[in-house]
Amino acid sequence: MRARKYLRLWKDLLVLSWRRVPALTAGVFALEALSVALTIALALLLRSVVDGMVHAQAQSAVLAAVGAALACVLTLVVNRLHGLIAMFLAVGKVGPTDVDRRVTEDIAGIEDIAHMELSDYLDRVDILRGSAWSLVQGMWTVVRTGFTLVQLAISLWILGSVDPRLLSLLLFAVVPVWTDHRARRIINAMEVGTAEQFRLQRHLFELATGAGPAKELRVAGAGPEVTRRQRAAWDEAMMGRFRARLRAALWAIGGWVAFTIAFTFLLGSVISEASAGDIVLLVTLAVSLLQAVHNGISQVTTMMNAGYHIEPYLWLQDYVKRQKRSGTPIPQPAPQRLARGIEIRNLRYTYPGTTRPALDDVTVTLPAGAMVAVVGEHGSGKSTLVKMLSKFYRPDAGAILVDGTDLAAIEATDWRARTSAAFQDFGRYPHIALAESVALGDLAHRDDTARIAAAIRAAGADDLVAKLPDGRETVLGRTFGGVDLSEGQWQKVALARAAMRTTPLLLVLDEPTASLDAPSEKAIFDRYMAQSKRLAESHGAITVIISHRFSTVSGADLILVLDQARLVDHGSHEDLMTRDSKYSELFAAQATAYRLPG
Numbered sequence: 001m002r003a004r005k006y007l008r009l010w011k012d013l014l015v016l017s018w019r020r021v022p023a024l025t026a027g028v029f030a031l032e033a034l035s036v037a038l039t040i041a042l043a044l045l046l047r048s049v050v051d052g053m054v055h056a057q058a059q060s061a062v063l064a065a066v067g068a069a070l071a072c073v074l075t076l077v078v079n080r081l082h083g084l085i086a087m088f089l090a091v092g093k094v095g096p097t098d099v100d101r102r103v104t105e106d107i108a109g110i111e112d113i114a115h116m117e118l119s120d121y122l123d124r125v126d127i128l129r130g131s132a133w134s135l136v137q138g139m140w141t142v143v144r145t146g147f148t149l150v151q152l153a154i155s156l157w158i159l160g161s162v163d164p165r166l167l168s169l170l171l172f173a174v175v176p177v178w179t180d181h182r183a184r185r186i187i188n189a190m191e192v193g194t195a196e197q198f199r200l201q202r203h204l205f206e207l208a209t210g211a212g213p214a215k216e217l218r219v220a221g222a223g224p225e226v227t228r229r230q231r232a233a234w235d236e237a238m239m240g241r242f243r244a245r246l247r248a249a250l251w252a253i254g255g256w257v258a259f260t261i262a263f264t265f266l267l268g269s270v271i272s273e274a275s276a277g278d279i280v281l282l283v284t285l286a287v288s289l290l291q292a293v294h295n296g297i298s299q300v301t302t303m304m305n306a307g308y309h310i311e312p313y314l315w316l317q318d319y320v321k322r323q324k325r326s327g328t329p330i331p332q333p334a335p336q337r338l339a340r341g342i343e344i345r346n347l348r349y350t351y352p353g354t355t356r357p358a359l360d361d362v363t364v365t366l367p368a369g370a371m372v373a374v375v376g377e378h379g380s381g382k383s384t385l386v387k388m389l390s391k392f393y394r395p396d397a398g399a400i401l402v403d404g405t406d407l408a409a410i411e412a413t414d415w416r417a418r419t420s421a422a423f424q425d426f427g428r429y430p431h432i433a434l435a436e437s438v439a440l441g442d443l444a445h446r447d448d449t450a451r452i453a454a455a456i457r458a459a460g461a462d463d464l465v466a467k468l469p470d471g472r473e474t475v476l477g478r479t480f481g482g483v484d485l486s487e488g489q490w491q492k493v494a495l496a497r498a499a500m501r502t503t504p505l506l507l508v509l510d511e512p513t514a515s516l517d518a519p520s521e522k523a524i525f526d527r528y529m530a531q532s533k534r535l536a537e538s539h540g541a542i543t544v545i546i547s548h549r550f551s552t553v554s555g556a557d558l559i560l561v562l563d564q565a566r567l568v569d570h571g572s573h574e575d576l577m578t579r580d581s582k583y584s585e586l587f588a589a590q591a592t593a594y595r596l597p598g
């Protein structure tokens with residue numbers, strides 16, 4: 001089963017290579033065949049040289065010598081060309097462009113984002129990152145191994161014709177192949193086993209050296225501790241690797257020692273019964289046989305090495321297939337407008353790798369056209385709820401019904417096209433101009449400058465644009481030589497992105513003003529209130545806003561109060577304030593702290 005999958009993958013890659021670079025692909029095959037022919041020809045020509053000399057046939061000896069010299073020169077040329085074409089051009093052209101693209105398309109093709117939190121997935125993607133060339137190289141190694149086997153078979157046939165005992169060399173050759181295989185397996189298991197430690201140490205390294213966390217680490221004096229942990233993670237991973245490599249090396253050396261002893265013994269026993277020409281042929285072929293076995297072994301090793309990349313690649317393909325299969329067979333389009341609203345029914349969700357649900361048995365209806373606020377303490381499940389409304393995760397239990405249709409049955413891309421969102425952990429995209437960054441909110445309208453300008457205005461980012469050296473065309477972020485922004489300014493760009501879509505059914509604002517000053521916050525909220533009303537009137541859109549500032553949510557039509565993954569209360573501000581609710585408790589606490597009017 002596994003072998004069949006490997007063969008199918010190699011066949012796919014060969015077909016891909018043929019389609020993409022047919023001349024180079026044919027060239028590699030031709031060079032491989034030529035290389036085998038030259039090796040055998042050289043051995044036979046050398047025998048003719050010696051036999052010609054022994055039997056005083058000068059002319060045939062000279063001719064054979066010229067042929068042998070030509071074969072040597074050609075072998076050198078073929079080897080050079082092979083290295084250039086096979087490894088540099090064929091692998092380089094197909095690997096990064098086609099295979100890497102397949103991997104990113106596969107990953108992007110998964111509807112939800114739950115896999116991005118699975119360590120299983122992360123470990124494998126870590127291995128696959130930038131290693132597409134290795135998959136293609138693996139395929140070419142298989143082709144090369146095929147030609148090596150042909151060379152081996154011809155060499156053995158000629159050796160057998162001199163003395164059949166020499167055929168037993170093949171049996172001895174199996175020993176180092178097997179021990180090398182074992183060694184590779186030990187190394188593969190170790191690579192996967194230590195991937196998490198390496199990811200951890202890389203993360204800690206970035207933490208210790210990155211500009212972002214530098215301030216916090218210095219103030220807290222946590223730098224040495226982060227460095228200590230990074231070193232510990234590195235040492236543990238390296239020690240694991242060292243031990244595995246040592247064991248692997250012992251296996252490999254053992255196999256080679258056994259083979260060399262057998263080879264020497266066999267040569268010694270047949271050399272006395274052969275003619276002078278045969279002896280030259282035998283030695284030449286034995287050397288080439290040894291070379292072929294050695295090549296075969298290193299090719300098998302490379303193939304095993306490719307297995308290290310093939311396994312995660314196949315796992316990812318299977319995973320993508322399973323995910324796609326588990327979706328709705330015939331997804332439905334999102335409605336044009338919301339008539340009733342979104343019904344959340346007994347919703348439960350637990351993040352992969354955790355045991356406590358982030359949302360548990362949440363039931364509530366968000367009426368069409370409503371402005372809904374979600375409040376609750378940190379970690380109560382607010383962001384999880386809006387991410388589920390955006391169809392990023394599949395519920396463990398319960399459902400989200402959009403005008404009566406299960407969200408799970410609605411085409412994800414269609415639903416996302418009708419969703420506008422500014423998330424708490426918004427993206428920065430520090431390599432493109434501000435206008436382009438805003439246009440990412442709705443790529444279909446990326447050239448609509450009027451819409452981009454309106455989105456910037458809606459997010460209150462006009463002032464920011466006025467201050468930038470090239471206005472909307474200013475490249476943002478220091479990483480690529482652009483202008484860096486403050487946290488609040490980045491957040492305004494994210495908000496502008498969320499304002500690009502003019503007809504969303506769902507507008508999600510997860511702490512949209514957390515990094516903004518009070519006047520900006522007030523102005524933006526007033527604008528969002530107005531926008532929310534406009535969207536509600538035109539197509540029944542629902543706005544869901546998460547905020548820790550109670551003064552801003554009190555105007556919402558419906559307030560959801562989450563506490564430890566559960567919905568503990570819901571209603572309007574007035575409703576909730578008249579009751580002895582978690583909301584009134586939190587509101588009172590904040591009012592005392594900020595002297596809010598009740």
Ligand SMILES: Nc1ncnc2c1ncn2[C@@H]1O[C@H](COP(=O)(O)OP(=O)(O)OP(=O)(O)O)[C@@H](O)[C@H]1O
Nearest residue numbers: 117351354358376377378379380381382383384385
């Ligand atoms: N990617 C994740 N993997 C595992 N657990 C997570 C993940 N994201 C959130 N959680 C956990 O789920 C629970 C709810 O998190 P969520 O982010 O929804 O809370 P929140 O109310 O939005 O918090 P905050 O106000 O701090 O943003 C928390 O216990 C959190 O630790």
